[in-house]
Amino acid sequence: MTELSGENLTRAFQILSTILNNYDHELRPGIGEKPTVVTVEVFVNSLGPLSTLDMEYSIDFIFYQTWYDEHLRYNDTFETLVLHGNVVSQLWILDTFFRNSKRTHEYDITIPNQMALIHKDGQVLYSVRMTIDARCSLHMLKFPMDSHSCPLSFSSFSYDEHEMIYKWENFKLQINEKNTWKIFKFDFPGVNNKTEIISTPVGDFMIMTFFFNVSRRFGFLVFQNYAPSSVTTMLSWVSFCIKTEATAARDSVALDFYIAICFVLCFCALLEFALLNFLTYNETKRQASPKLYHLPTSSHANTRTRARARTRARAHARARQQQEVFVCEIVTYEGNAEEEHQYCPAQWSSSSRRPQCPLL
Template sequence: MLTKVLLILLGLSIILPSRSEGPHVESENGPSAHDDVYGPRPQAAEEKLLSEETKPTLSGPHSTLGKLPAATHILNSILNNYDHKLRPGIGEKPTVVTVELSVNTLGPISILDMEYTIDITFCQTWYDERLRYNGSFESFVLNGNMVSQLWIPDTFFRNSKRTQEHVITMPNQMVRIHKDGKVLYTIRMTIDAGCLLHMLKFPMDSHSCPLSFSSFSYPESEMIYKWEDFKLEINEKNSWKLFQFDFTGVTNITETVSTPTGDFMVMTLFFNVSRRFGFIAFQNYVPSSVTTMLSWVSFWIKKDSAPARTSLGITSVLTMTTLGTFSRKNFPRVSYITALDFYIAICFVFCFCALMEFAVFNFLTYNRTKPRASPKLRHPDIHARALMPPRASAHQHPDAFVCQIEDSDESDGEEGPSCPAQQSLSPGGIQNPGGCCKWCKKYVCVVPRCEGSIWQQGRLFIHIYRLDNYSRVVFPVTFFFFNVLYWLVCLNL
């Protein structure tokens, strides 16, 4: 009986150790499967890369975490005695910050507010000896939550009006720490920056919109900015919102600005754009030119059609006024006159002169001083003929002046329409246009049929009754030469 009990105990002692060794073997082989999450690397290679100080001494299930404890140990060791309030190299040398910039989206450009919107990825690189470490990791990539634990340059954009940092789904900023102490800080932001637009040549204008940045508190003796071989990435494949402008290039300058708090190094980028002319041409130049030419139609309308000519002239003037107001609707209130304002103003003058031409023509031909007949000759349905003897004067023509006056029942006692005065000019005589200024007598003839004389030779002689004929030629020719001179000056400046 005792022999059987001993045999059973001996068998149990042999079986139990074999079962306990099975799970222990699986745990030894387990890390190779779990290490695939961080990258398939042989266990032997990992042990060679780890330094003696950072090599984990964990055993059992904790050994399946791979390099995570080593990375945590390195990060904790470099941040343990790190003071993020002090810049690197304080009291010894200035900190050199290398800048690199990538433009994601440019525009739109607001003419009324004189500002533009730009979406950039801003990269800054500097060396911080306090962040050096020894280990197998070439660099650490930290998210935006770790930025507050490191020293970051206090760069700000000097001409920004509004700045937005993107935080969806996490803050769009990143820090990369290299083992030699090199730090790369990247952040994405959208900036509404001011851009002083000089609109004198509008709409043939070109602009350079600046983006200026510098340190807020560190003067040039403590912080220096420099470009990474002026490395600027322009992603024009993105949906840029320039609309009325074309992007023509980018330039940069570096200057030192003196302030009461010190001399600061300022870096400025200029985004050069030029305006597209097509939109303004169809919205302003074409309607203005067509309205001006439309006002000339009154020169072909009979002078007796006063309502038609007057309404056409007034409509043209009001249309030009509306176009001038519309061109300034979405425009900054600048105190100077732009090229478009000058063109619309000249078109307005042409339309106004076309209206005044008919007013002058009507005044000189129908509102002249007319000879009046004696009241005794006025009688309904009777045609009277008055004979007016000439005055004895050496300066007037001795011939008779005859005018026929017709009265009708519809006139109600008022003088009816009179016939135009007829007067012939003799050599040495001077015409007498009634109701006209004396200086006009030498150059203007208001008689329907007058013949030139010796005194008119070599002088400008204008026949009032042919004023429409003159206007049909003078207005188009003058407007044509104005356009030629205008576009030559505007396009060559």
């Protein structure tokens, strides 16, 4: 079984290499001879929501297109070859675009959601999944009993009707009924299609359009809007049954006070939030950036110590000068009774000799 699978894989690879060896994916099949006929089928995964405000709706669907390419024919026991991912880009793919789309999204998880199925007779089936937000003109003249037809138009971007022809395969539009429709306010009665030719400066193009017919759910609208409004109106009639002698109702005054108090509380809550946010921000900023204290270096300390020592020395010297008292003594020597000398002890120097002072 393993050998057989390996042989099949080798043969499939050889077939694909042979048909793509001299294949030009930029040339349309049958170019210069006949137009390419494209058969279209659509499988709708989900439809909705439908926005009456934006005048648009959303649709998720798989788009199938089938055509013949003579360059992809091969002779082998394999009936089909399945290509997906980046291999599909090696084939010629028609340039269909949706004319009334506002936004288009193609899925690429886990790989690009596209596939090409090649038959041995050259038939190619190309499928791609996408989600489109398309325009839908809503006419509200008959509201709330209005109905609408939301179109989805597509055509070739560069090939006119002489090169590209679209047709429906018995108008196959399959809808996944298991998924819940997202159009809660509308019913979905059905679909129809239309084919037309429009003239442009570059040629005449074939346009295919299918319409999703929707009608508003009157019962849903009644329970959502009309019933609450009617009940509120009837409750207001209770005041008509009150006697004229009774005290007038104060509902309106109480309601005004209630609304005013609610407004004040909401405003105070906003102020509290702003104040707490401001205080929290400042506290966080202060903790994140602490103050830096510069410790004195040894050189700075020595300089200040020497300065204080000099200051104390000068102060001590001034104090000694203020406290000194100069005392002079009269000394009489024996050799000469008349000779007297005066000396001042306070002015003695460090030497043993006393300074001599003149007589007064």
